[in-house]
Amino acid sequence: SKPTVIITGTSSGVGLWSAKALADKGWYVVMACRNIPKTEKAAESVGISKNNYMVLPIDLGSLVSVRDFVAKFRATGRSLDALVVNAAIYLPLIKEPLRSPEGFELTMATNHLGHFLLCNLLLEDMKQSSYGDRRMVILGTVTHNPDELGGKIPPQPDLGNLEGFAKGFTAPISMANGKKFEPVRAYKESKVCNILTMRELHRRYHATTGITFTSLYPGCVADTPLFRNHYPLFQKLFPLFQKNITKGYVTQELSGQRVAAVVADPEYRQSGAYWSWGNRQKQDGKSFVQTVSPQARDDERAAKMWDLSMRLVRLA
Numbered sequence: 001s002k003p004t005v006i007i008t009g010t011s012s013g014v015g016l017w018s019a020k021a022l023a024d025k026g027w028y029v030v031m032a033c034r035n036i037p038k039t040e041k042a043a044e045s046v047g048i049s050k051n052n053y054m055v056l057p058i059d060l061g062s063l064v065s066v067r068d069f070v071a072k073f074r075a076t077g078r079s080l081d082a083l084v085v086n087a088a089i090y091l092p093l094i095k096e097p098l099r100s101p102e103g104f105e106l107t108m109a110t111n112h113l114g115h116f117l118l119c120n121l122l123l124e125d126m127k128q129s130s131y132g133d134r135r136m137v138i139l140g141t142v143t144h145n146p147d148e149l150g151g152k153i154p155p156q157p158d159l160g161n162l163e164g165f166a167k168g169f170t171a172p173i174s175m176a177n178g179k180k181f182e183p184v185r186a187y188k189e190s191k192v193c194n195i196l197t198m199r200e201l202h203r204r205y206h207a208t209t210g211i212t213f214t215s216l217y218p219g220c221v222a223d224t225p226l227f228r229n230h231y232p233l234f235q236k237l238f239p240l241f242q243k244n245i246t247k248g249y250v251t252q253e254l255s256g257q258r259v260a261a262v263v264a265d266p267e268y269r270q271s272g273a274y275w276s277w278g279n280r281q282k283q284d285g286k287s288f289v290q291t292v293s294p295q296a297r298d299d300e301r302a303a304k305m306w307d308l309s310m311r312l313v314r315l316a
C-alpha cells in the first residue's frame, strides 16, 4: 500500500503543490486544513485524484483543535510515514496582536505552538510506523537568517531569552522576548522556532527512532497567498522584484517539488539538515545543506524554547 503523509495547510501555495508532487510520487496525502471546501477545490484545480487524499479539519491556532485533529487521524487507522509542517500566517500590517483561543499571540501560536504540539503528538504515530524511511519536514525561510542577503531587511528576529514565553505568552505579552509587538518580527521569530524545533527533534529523537528530521528553504515563492495581507502594491511588485532583481523567485509548482523531494528522495535522508537551493535561482540549481542563523543553531536556546513550548502547549 501507499505510504501516508500529513501536510498542514494545503489549500494554497507551497502546501498545495507539495501535496500534488507527493501524490504524483505515489503517496497518500492527509491534508490538515481549516477550510475543507476551499481545500477540495484547490486539490481538484491541480489535479490530485480523490483516491489519493483526504482532508481532515485543523485550526493550528487552537491547541484543542490540534488534539482533535490527531484523534481524527488516529481513527482512520492509517499508519503515519511522514509529516510536513507547512501552514503559516503572515500579518505584516496589523498594529495590535490577534489572540488564539488560549490567549497567545496568533502568529506564533499558529506557525509554531500549534505545530510544536502536532509534531510531539504525531511523533508517537510515526514511531509505530513500519515504513523504512520516515521523515518529519518543517518549512523554514531565508528571512529567519540575518546572515543571508534575503534576511537582512529589518526587523530581524530576536527571541532574546524567551522571557515572553516564560511569562506565559498571554496578554499583555505578545512577543517571545516579551518586548513590543511587531508583526513581521513575530512571523520571523515563529520561523526561527520552527527551525529550533526541527533541530531539537533531531537531537532528542533521531538516534532512538531512526526518523529523519529536516527543514528547507524552497526559494522565494513570491506569488503565494502568504502575502495577501500586505499592501496591494507590495503584492504586485514583490514577485517582479524577486524575478528580475534578486532572481530568488521560484514557482509554486517547483517549491512543492522541492518539498516532496525532501520528504521522499534518498539524497535528502540526512537528519538535522536545513536544505536550500540558494538565494539566486539557477537553471537546474543544486540543493545543499545550509547553515542556519546564529539564533537558530544555538543549542542552549533550542533547549529553552523546547521546555517553555512544552509548558505553553500543556505537554509539561
Ligand code: NDP
Residues within 6 Å of the ligand: 008, 009, 010, 011, 012, 013, 014, 015, 032, 033, 034, 035, 038, 058, 059, 060, 061, 085, 086, 087, 088, 089, 110, 139, 140, 141, 142, 191, 217, 218, 219, 220, 221, 222, 223, 224, 225, 226, 227
Ligand atoms: P499560503 O498562504 O499560500 O499557505 C498557507 C497555508 O496555511 C494555507 O493553506 C492556509 O489555509 C494555512 N493556514 C493558515 N493558518 C492556518 C490555521 N490556523 N490552521 C490551519 N491552516 C492554516 O503560504 P505559502 O504557501 O507561501 O507558505 C507555506 C509555508 O512556506 C510557510 O511555512 C512559509 O513560512 C513557507 N515559506 C514561504 C515562502 C514564500 O516565499 N511564499 C518562502 C519560504 C518559506 P487557509 O487557506 O485556510 O488560510
